[in-house]
Amino acid sequence: xxxxxxxxxxxxxxxxxxxxxxxxxxxxxxxxxxxxxxxxxxxxxxxxxxxxxxxxxxxxxxxxxxxxxxxxxxxxxxxxxxxxxxxxxxxxxxxxxxxxxxxxxxxxxxxxxxxxxxxxxxxxxxxxxxxxxxxxxxxxxxxxxxxxxxxxxxxxxxxxxxxxxxxxxxxxxxxxxxxxxxxxxxxxxxxxxxxxxxxxxxxxxxxxxxxxxxxxxxxxxxxxxxxxxxxxxxxxxxxxxxxxxxxxxxxxxxxxxxxxxxxxxxxxxxxxxxxxxxxxxxxxxxxxxxxxxxxxxxxxxxxxxxxxxxxxxxxxxxxxxxxxxxxxxxxxxxxxxxxxxxxxxxxxxxxxxxxxxxxxxxxxxxxxxxxxxxxxxxxxxxxxxxxxxxxxxxxxxxxxxxxxxxxxxxxxxx
Ligand code: 5CA
Ligand code: ZN
Numbered sequence: 001x002x003x004x005x006x007x008x009x010x011x012x013x014x015x016x017x018x019x020x021x022x023x024x025x026x027x028x029x030x031x032x033x034x035x036x037x038x039x040x041x042x043x044x045x046x047x048x049x050x051x052x053x054x055x056x057x058x059x060x061x062x063x064x065x066x067x068x069x070x071x072x073x074x075x076x077x078x079x080x081x082x083x084x085x086x087x088x089x090x091x092x093x094x095x096x097x098x099x100x101x102x103x104x105x106x107x108x109x110x111x112x113x114x115x116x117x118x119x120x121x122x123x124x125x126x127x128x129x130x131x132x133x134x135x136x137x138x139x140x141x142x143x144x145x146x147x148x149x150x151x152x153x154x155x156x157x158x159x160x161x162x163x164x165x166x167x168x169x170x171x172x173x174x175x176x177x178x179x180x181x182x183x184x185x186x187x188x189x190x191x192x193x194x195x196x197x198x199x200x201x202x203x204x205x206x207x208x209x210x211x212x213x214x215x216x217x218x219x220x221x222x223x224x225x226x227x228x229x230x231x232x233x234x235x236x237x238x239x240x241x242x243x244x245x246x247x248x249x250x251x252x253x254x255x256x257x258x259x260x261x262x263x264x265x266x267x268x269x270x271x272x273x274x275x276x277x278x279x280x281x282x283x284x285x286x287x288x289x290x291x292x293x294x295x296x297x298x299x300x301x302x303x304x305x306x307x308x309x310x311x312x313x314x315x316x317x318x319x320x321x322x323x324x325x326x327x328x329x330x331x332x333x334x335x336x337x338x339x340x341x342x343x344x345x346x347x348x349x350x351x352x353x354x355x356x357x358x359x360x361x362x363x364x365x366x367x368x369x370x371x372x373x374x375x376x377x378x379x380x381x382x383x384x385x386x387x388x389x390x391x392x393x394x395x396x397x398x399x400x401x402x403x404x405x406x407x408x409x410x411x412x413x414x
Contacts, residue, residue, distance in 0.1 A: 001082055001131065003122035004112040007411070009070070010404040015362065016072035017369035021065070021248065022325060024256055024279040025175050029371055032065075032278055034247040038074040040066060041238045041276075043251035043259065044126070046083040047107035048092040049294040050301045051114040053319070053330050054285035058252045060316060060411070061282040061324035061372060063120045065248055067409050068368050079241040080123040081234055082108055084130050085216060085227060087191075088295065100216065104128075114302040117312035119411040125241040129233045132240070136228045137220040139236040139270065140208050144222070148269035149207055152198040157210035159224025163199055164207050169265045175279050176257040183257055191230055192258055205231050205262045231262035238263075239272065249276035253327075254291070256281055283327040292330070300330050313412050314338045320374040320410060341382065346414050348385035349403050355393035357402040360384040364409055377410060 023030040032038070042062045045055060066076045083089070084104040093100035108128075115122065129136065140162065143149045148168035151160035166172050176183070183203055187194050194202035206229030211217030217225045228236075238246060244267075251260065260279055267275040284291045287298045305315055317338035322328045348354070363380035367373040384402065387393070406412045 001108065001126045001128045002112075003124070003126040004116045004120075006122055007116075007119040007413075009121075010407050012071075012361070012401070012404050012408050014073070015365060016068065017362075017365040018072060019065070019068045019369050020371055021278050021280045022371050024260075024281050025177065027177070030278050032069070032247055034069065034074055036075060038069040038076045039242045039245075039247045040069075040076055040078045041234070041242060041246050041249050042078070042080050042123075043234060043255055044080040044082045045108070045111055046086055046088055046294075047104045047111060048089040049299070050107060050303050051111050052285075052292050052294070052299040052301055053315075054252065054292040055111075056114065056118060056302050056315070057285050057319045057322070057324070058250075058282040059115060059120050060118060060319045062248075062250050062280075063411055064324070064368060064372050064374065065250070065280070066121050067411060068372070071365065071409060077125075077242060078121070078123040079125040079127065079238060081132075081237045082126065082128040083230070083233065084108065084128040086129075086230060090215065110303055114306070117306055118302065118316050119312070119413060121411075125237075127237045127241065129228070129237075132233070132237050133218050133228075134220070135240045136233055136236040137218070137223060139232060139239070139266075140228060141220070141222055142270045143207060143232075143266070146270055150200060152196065154210065156212050157224070157226070159210040159226065161206060161210050161226075162208040162224075163204040164262070164266060164269055166201055166204050166265060169268045170273065171268055172265050173261065175261045175264050178257055178261075183261075187258055190254070190258055203258075205229055205258060205265075207232055207266075231259055232266050234259070234263045235266040239267065244272055244276075245274045246276040248278050248280055250280045250282070253281040253283055282324045283322075286327065286329045289329065305335075310335065311339070311342065313414070314342050316412055317341055317378070320378060320412070323375055324372050341378070342412075342414070344385050344389075345381060345406070345412075348388040349399045349414050351388060351392070351399055353392070353394050353396045354388040354398040355384065355391070356395045357384060357398040357405070360402060361405045364405060368409060374410065381406065
């Protein structure tokens, strides 16, 4: 798929402060120490509805990862998928009487516009499931060949469905660290089918679904006519585009289990044991006490805010003002505060001379290096802006240096 246009990245003096991220699988902060090319995979959208602030928060968080890695002197190889075929997309298309392909194209276009407006650096590999179907089918066939898959018959398709046999996989549970009871408690709500008769284990994930009448399907020699289950798409696309171990494998915390657990299990099923060095997860953004979700419909859409004339940089500041790992609820006063902050920063950065900015630049770097502490980075900039407007200064290069730093590291263009 085409990605979106990259924002201009201003050069700033070298001085990256490294990067430590919270790793879900160990529960510890871990140094992200890539080679010259840092490998980043982040789970992309299922394009059946427009981008909400929760999606945006997750993609802005991983955008910071990419910016910090670049500031540390790495090239970043960023891959993101698009789940452009899956049950929720088919259900929404049917409900609205439109073709599922048209729905996916429309929503993916809107997502690109939103990401562009928010100055999110695009992935080099932006890969839809439909276009990656041969790659995914190949991984399904390798799983079958490895003996880690089995058939479950059904009455309403011409061939069997295929499931991954978790008993044949090493290290299951390593990403989430959850107990079996914890897993079972959410599996059905997150796309799983624990009660399907014929499965060897309730948690075994669907690998390949034989085509039901009227459903889109693909044909590959050796497989029933059908389409992939959800998790295998990310394993296949990531392994196709990135060498392992992936330095950072990311997404929202709703993907810890089952999605990322199964993604790793799926890799293990074909003998890839060192899938990712760090599994990083962003917290959930909610509205009125509930996780913002397309299925629930309690959404604040990025595009709707933009249509109201809200400056995308203010939207970005709303997201950056919360630590990426915390769960938080959106309220309009957060937007008002972000707009006020943006105005304050703009005013302070428009002066001819100001207090030196080197210390603030270092504070922004140090905050981001420390598990992406964007709120602390914003506070450092606030302090400089306060001082500039209250006391002034004589450093004529300071406003320009700080403006370029905000742009390069935080993605906020004032
Ligand atoms: N296509 C799959 C991943 S392969 C998927 O989860 N799509 S999604 O459209 O539902 O979500 C896209 C990304 O936004 C995922 O990383 C997901 O974890 C994240 N996300 C979804 N809802 C929220 C929310 N309320 N707050 C924060 N992040 C969210
Ligand atoms: Zn995914």
